[in-house]
Amino acid sequence: MPETTTYAKALNTALAGLLAGDERVFLMGEDVGVYGGAFGVSDGLLDRFGEDRVRDTPISEDAIVGAGVGAALTGMLPIVEIQFSDFVVNAMDPLINQAAKLHFMYGGRANVPLVIRAPGGGGTGAAAQHSQSLEAWFAHIPGLKVVLPATVQDAHDLLIAAVRDPNPVVFLEHKLLYKTEGHFEATDDVENPVAKIGESRVIRHGSDLTIAAYSIMTIRALQAAEQLADDGIDVEVIDLRTVRPLDIGPVRESVMKTGRLVVAHEAPIPVGVGAEVVAGVVESNALDYLLAPVRRVGAMDVPMPYAKDLEQAVIPQTGDIVDAVKEVIKS
Amino acid sequence: MPRRDPSTPEGAVESLRLMWTIRRFEEAVEELFDRGQLHGTMHLSIGQEAVAEGVAAALETGDMITSTHRGHGHTLAHGADPATMLAELLARETGYCRGRGGSMHIADVAGGNLGANGIVAGSMTIAAGAALAERMKGGDRVTVCFFGDGAANEGSFHEAINLAAIWDLAVVFVCENNQYGMSMASDKGTAGGSVAKRADAYGIPGSQVDGNDVVSVFETTLEMVRRAREGEGPSLIEALTYRYRGHSKSDRNLYRTQTEIDDWRNLRDPLDRFEGSLLESGGVETGTIDKIRGEVRESIRDAVTEAFAAPPTTVADLEGAAYA
Numbered sequence: 027m028p029e030t031t032t033y034a035k036a037l038n039t040a041l042a043g044l045l046a047g048d049e050r051v052f053l054m055g056e057d058v059g060v061y062g063g064a065f066g067v068s069d070g071l072l073d074r075f076g077e078d079r080v081r082d083t084p085i086s087e088d089a090i091v092g093a094g095v096g097a098a099l100t101g102m103l104p105i106v107e108i109q110f111s112d113f114v115v116n117a118m119d120p121l122i123n124q125a126a127k128l129h130f131m132y133g134g135r136a137n138v139p140l141v142i143r144a145p146g147g148g149g150t151g152a153a154a155q156h157s158q159s160l161e162a163w164f165a166h167i168p169g170l171k172v173v174l175p176a177t178v179q180d181a182h183d184l185l186i187a188a189v190r191d192p193n194p195v196v197f198l199e200h201k202l203l204y205k206t207e208g209h210f211e212a213t214d215d216v217e218n219p220v221a222k223i224g225e226s227r228v229i230r231h232g233s234d235l236t237i238a239a240y241s242i243m244t245i246r247a248l249q250a251a252e253q254l255a256d257d258g259i260d261v262e263v264i265d266l267r268t269v270r271p272l273d274i275g276p277v278r279e280s281v282m283k284t285g286r287l288v289v290a291h292e293a294p295i296p297v298g299v300g301a302e303v304v305a306g307v308v309e310s311n312a313l314d315y316l317l318a319p320v321r322r323v324g325a326m327d328v329p330m331p332y333a334k335d336l337e338q339a340v341i342p343q344t345g346d347i348v349d350a351v352k353e354v355i356k357s
Numbered sequence: 358m359p360r361r362d363p364s365t366p367e368g369a370v371e372s373l374r375l376m377w378t379i380r381r382f383e384e385a386v387e388e389l390f391d392r393g394q395l396h397g398t399m400h401l402s403i404g405q406e407a408v409a410e411g412v413a414a415a416l417e418t419g420d421m422i423t424s425t426h427r428g429h430g431h432t433l434a435h436g437a438d439p440a441t442m443l444a445e446l447l448a449r450e451t452g453y454c455r456g457r458g459g460s461m462h463i464a465d466v467a468g469g470n471l472g473a474n475g476i477v478a479g480s481m482t483i484a485a486g487a488a489l490a491e492r493m494k495g496g497d498r499v500t501v502c503f504f505g506d507g508a509a510n511e512g513s514f515h516e517a518i519n520l521a522a523i524w525d526l527a528v529v530f531v532c533e534n535n536q537y538g539m540s541m542a543s544d545k546g547t548a549g550g551s552v553a554k555r556a557d558a559y560g561i562p563g564s565q566v567d568g569n570d571v572v573s574v575f576e577t578t579l580e581m582v583r584r585a586r587e588g589e590g591p592s593l594i595e596a597l598t599y600r601y602r603g604h605s606k607s608d609r610n611l612y613r614t615q616t617e618i619d620d621w622r623n624l625r626d627p628l629d630r631f632e633g634s635l636l637e638s639g640g641v642e643t644g645t646i647d648k649i650r651g652e653v654r655e656s657i658r659d660a661v662t663e664a665f666a667a668p669p670t671t672v673a674d675l676e677g678a679a680y681a
Binding site: 078086094129132135137 | 453454455456458462466471472479482485486487488490491513517523678681
C-alpha cells in the first residue's frame with residue numbers, strides 16, 4: 027500500500043535498508059550516532075546497527091571524506107555525512123583531488139564507490155556559511171556524480187542508487203525538504219535500485235512552457251505551475267534529479283513541444299547549472315523551436331544573509347518563477 | 358613474518374638488491390628524461406632507498422601502502438614490477454595506470470599499493486580509511502602511510518593521525534624526512550623540533566630513526582607493524598634521510614650547498630653504508646655484492662627495453678573513462 031512519509035524518514039529508511047542488506051555499507055559523520063544526525067536523518071540507526079557501522083567522527087571533514095575514500099577504495103561502501111554541505115569545502119582535497127580522480131588516474135583499475143551526503147540550501151536563517159547551494163562546483167569535476175532529490179520517493183530511491191553506483195556521488199539534500207511529506211513506497215530490495223542516476227523526469231505535463239529544476243526548486247516550480255494554471259498558462263515541469271550526469275534529452279524534447287524554457291535553481295546564476303541546461307538545449311536542434319529568450323531563475327548574487335526578509339529576497343521563491351514564466355510567455 | 362629481514366645474511370642480499378633496484382631504476386628514469394624520451398616531471402628519491410626498503414621489508418604480502426609524489430622507491434620495495442612502472446612513465450598502455458597516472462600516481466590497489474599521491478599529505482586520511490575498512494572486514498593487514506616532512510605541516514596530517522589514534526587503526530605513519538619540502542628546510546618549517554615528537558600529542562608511539570640505515574628502519578618498523586597488527590593502534594616513525602637530486606626537474610638547488618649534498622652522499626649514503634656493514638660483519642662477500650649490482654643493472658636495462666616495446670597509450674577509450 028502506498029503511504030506518505032517525510033523526506034528525512036525516507037532517507038532514514040533507505041539507510042536502514044542499505045545497512046541491513048549489505049555489510050560493506052556503513053555510515054560515518056559528525057553526530058550521526060546518538061544525536062541522530064543534525065537533521066535527524068540517522069535517527070535510531072545507532073541502536074539498530076551499532077557504533078561500528080553508524081560511526082560518530084570528530085569534527086574533521088577532511089578525514090571523514092578521506093577515510094571514506096580509503097575505505098571505498100578497499101572494498102567498502104561508505105556513506106559519509108557532512109553536516110552542512112558548506113563544510114564539504116573543508117574536504118575538497120579528498121573529494122576533488124582524490125575521490126573524483128582515482129578511478130581514472132589509476133587506469134580504470136580501482137573504484138571509489140563513496141557517497142557523500144550533505145544538507146544544502148537556505149531558508150533556515152543560518153546565514154552565509156550554512157546555507158549554500160554548491161552543486162555547480164562539484165558538478166564541474168569529471169569523476170563525480172551529483173544528485174539532488176526533490177521528492178520523498180526520490181530521496182529514498184536515489185540514495186540507494188547512489189550507494190550502488192561504483193563512482194563517488196555527492197548527494198545533496200535540501201534542509202527545507204527534510205520535513206516535507208510525500209508519497210512513499212519503500213523497497214526492501216537495496217541491491218537493485220529502482221531509480222537511476224542520470225535520469226531527469228517530466229513530473230508535470232504542459233504545453234506552453236518548460237521549467238527545468240531540481241531539489242527544492244522542483245517543488246517551487248510545481249507550485250508556480252499551479253498558480254500559472256489559474257492564469258491559463260500550461261507549464262511542463264522537468265525534475266532534473268541529478269545535475270551530473272545531466273540528462274538533457276527530456277528538456278530538449280519538452281522545449282521542442284513548448285518552445286519556451288525557464289531553468290530554476292537556488293544557487294546563484296553565474297556559471298551555474300542553469301547555464302549548462304540552457305547550453306544543452308541550444309546546442310541541439312531544440313534551438314530552432316524556441317519562440318522566446320530563455321530565462322534563468324536563481325539566487326541573488328550575494329552570500330546568504332541572516333535577516334529573514336533579506337534571506338527571502340535572496341532565495342528564489344515560487345513568485346519569482348511565476349514572474350519569470352510570465353515574462354517569457356509575454357516576450 | 359616480515360617478507361625480508363635485512364639483519365640476516367639472506368635477507369640482506371634481498372634488501373640490497375631492492376635498494377640497488379630503486380637506485381638504478383631512478384637513474385635510468387633520469388637518463389630517459391635528460392635524453393628527452395620521457396616527458397612531464399619526476400621526483401627522484403636517490404639517497405632515500407633505505408627508508409623505502411627498511412619499511413617495506415618489515416611488511417607482509419597483502420599489507421597496504423600509500424605513497425607520495427616521490428614514490429618510486431616505496432612502490433618498488435613493496436613489490437612493483439620495474440618494467441610495468443617504466444611502461445607507465447613512458448606512457449604505455451601496459452603501465453600500471455595505462456599512462457593516465459605517470460610517475461606521481463603509480464598504483465596497484467589489488468596488490469596492496471593504494472597509490473602514490475601528488476597532493477602533499479593527500480594519502481594520509483586515505484590510509485586511515487583503508488585501515489578502518491580492514492578492521493571492519495575482520496582482517497589484520499597493516500597499512501603504511503609514507504609521507505614527507507612537508508606533509509607534517511598540512512592539516513590532513515593532524516586529522517588523519519587523530520582519527521587513526523582515537524580508533525586504534527592499524528596504520529604506521531612513516532615520515533620520510535629528507536630535510537626539505539621543495540626548498541623549505543624542514544627545521545625552518547616544522548615547529549617543535551621534530552615530527553616524531555608530535556606523536557606524543559596523539560598518545561601514540563613516535564620514533565626518530567636514522568633513515569639511511571636500512572636495518573635500523575627495518576627494526577623500528579617491524580615493532581610498529583607488530584603492534585598495529587595486534588590491535589595496539591597506530592604509530593609514527595620519522596626517518597631522517599636526504600635527497601641528492603633536486604625536488605623535481607626544475608630545481609636549481611639554490612637553497613642548499615653543494616658541500617651539504619656531497620657530505621650526505623660521501624659520508625652517509627645508504628647503499629655504501631649497508632654494503633660496508635655487510636662486508637665488515639662478513640655476512641656478505643664482495644663477489645656477492647658485485648653480482649647483485651650487475652644483475653640489477655641488467656634487469657633495469659631489460660625493463661627499459663621491455664617498456665619501450667610496449668604499445669603506446671591510446672586516446673580511443675578516453676571518452677567516459679572518468680567513470681566506472
